[in-house]
Amino acid sequence: MSRDVTSSLLTLPVELIYRILDNLDDFTFLCSTRNVCQRLNYITDAYHRYQTLTTLDLSEYQIEDQGTQHLAHALTNDTIISAINLTNNKIHDQGIAYLTAALKNNTTLTKLNLQCNSIEDQGAKRLADILLNNTVLHDKQIFVLSIFILHPGIDDTQP
Amino acid sequence: MATTTDSSNTSATTTTENATSKTIKIQSNDGETHEIDQGVVEQSSTIKTLSDLMDLGDVPIPLPNVKGSILTPIVEFCNYHKNDPKPEPLDDDDDDDPNKDIYEPKRSDDICEWDQNFIKRFTVQEGTLFDIIMATVGCKTIANMVRGKASSEVREMFNISYDPPGEGLNAPNAIESQAGTVPTTQDTSATGPSPQPDPMN
Numbered sequence: 001m002s003r004d005v006t007s008s009l010l011t012l013p014v015e016l017i018y019r020i021l022d023n024l025d026d027f028t029f030l031c032s033t034r035n036v037c038q039r040l041n042y043i044t045d046a047y048h049r050y051q052t053l054t055t056l057d058l059s060e061y062q063i064e065d066q067g068t069q070h071l072a073h074a075l076t077n078d079t080i081i082s083a084i085n086l087t088n089n090k091i092h093d094q095g096i097a098y099l100t101a102a103l104k105n106n107t108t109l110t111k112l113n114l115q116c117n118s119i120e121d122q123g124a125k126r127l128a129d130i131l132l133n134n135t136v137l138h139d140k141q142i143f144v145l146s147i148f149i150l151h152p153g154i155d156d157t158q159p
Numbered sequence: 160m161a162t163t164t165d166s167s168n169t170s171a172t173t174t175t176e177n178a179t180s181k182t183i184k185i186q187s188n189d190g191e192t193h194e195i196d197q198g199v200v201e202q203s204s205t206i207k208t209l210s211d212l213m214d215l216g217d218v219p220i221p222l223p224n225v226k227g228s229i230l231t232p233i234v235e236f237c238n239y240h241k242n243d244p245k246p247e248p249l250d251d252d253d254d255d256d257p258n259k260d261i262y263e264p265k266r267s268d269d270i271c272e273w274d275q276n277f278i279k280r281f282t283v284q285e286g287t288l289f290d291i292i293m294a295t296v297g298c299k300t301i302a303n304m305v306r307g308k309a310s311s312e313v314r315e316m317f318n319i320s321y322d323p324p325g326e327g328l329n330a331p332n333a334i335e336s337q338a339g340t341v342p343t344t345q346d347t348s349a350t351g352p353s354p355q356p357d358p359m360n
Contacts, residue, residue: 020301031309032307036314036319037314040319073309073310
């Protein structure tokens with residue numbers, strides 16, 4: 001392990017980092033700058049856009065499974081975002097797996113719209129599992145709105 | 160705007176000892192053009208890269224992040240400082256003191272008098288102080304570098320060491336491992352209902 005790693009990004013003044021963040025859309029901001037390291041988290045915790053980022057509209061954002069993975073990573077211990085609109089993206093079962101794994105640790109998110117994605121039986125089952133079996137999420141009343149299921153296997157699990 | 164212009168820069172603009180006669184035109188986002196010589200070009204990596212890459216001739220280099228009212232003082236600043244000695248490499252000093260806090264604020268009392276007068280023109284209220292910082296173009300460049308990257312890639316890109324808060328909740332592989340074994344291939348589409356028991360029953 002080399003100790004001479006000087007992080008130029010982290011030595012920037014906070015105002016400059018905010019200037020950089022101003023150039024990013026919400027999705028990039030969350031996925032690429034949250035949970036990089038503690039100091040950056042402290043800085044972004046106080047960033048005005050993050051503090052007001054309770055609703056995230058990512059409809060028709062061309063998000064695929066990898067993007068979902070990045071988003072899930074940011075959501076793991078997020079305490080700000082309460083609603084996400086992911087309609088009309090390209091999320092498959094793999095993406096749902098990332099998402100549901102992250103939601104196990106998230107107690108803030110209460111609304112998640114996954115309408116018009118490519119969720120099939122496996123993904124739908126994971127969503128159903130997390131709705132029915134996770135008491136924290138159940139108490140928080142997560143609403144999975146209108147999951148579009150290609151194979152209508154368990155579509156009677158909507159709350 | 161430029162009423163406080165220091166006259167001391169006029170001597171600097173006329174000196175060309177370390178510069179060739181080659182000049183380059185740059186243009187602010189509101190169409191103001193300036194002619195700068197090689198000594199000034201050397202101070203801006205953006206302009207230098209662009210001018211090295213192509214023979215621009217008379218076409219001005221557009222600087223879409225910079226307003227004309229900010230570009231004028233920048234050219235003035237570069238003209239004043241173009242004969243300054245090159246700054247020492249940054250990674251020199253912390254090698255001798257590994258315990259040095261990298262977040263320790265840098266000294267701010269070593270700004271020369273010309274610079275102090277120069278920076279007085281820019282204020283927080285008008286936003287011009289931040290405009291002059293923005294004009295370094297770096298903010299947008301870094302933003303572009305970050306776009307589409309996972310946080311682990313950002314960490315790698317900027318040499319940020321990983322320091323998990325708590326018990327590795329956001330460890331790079333945490334999500335993958337928690338996600339369990341999900342088939343990555345598309346073959347599930349043909350297999351019909353899930354073999355696992357239905358949670359509803």
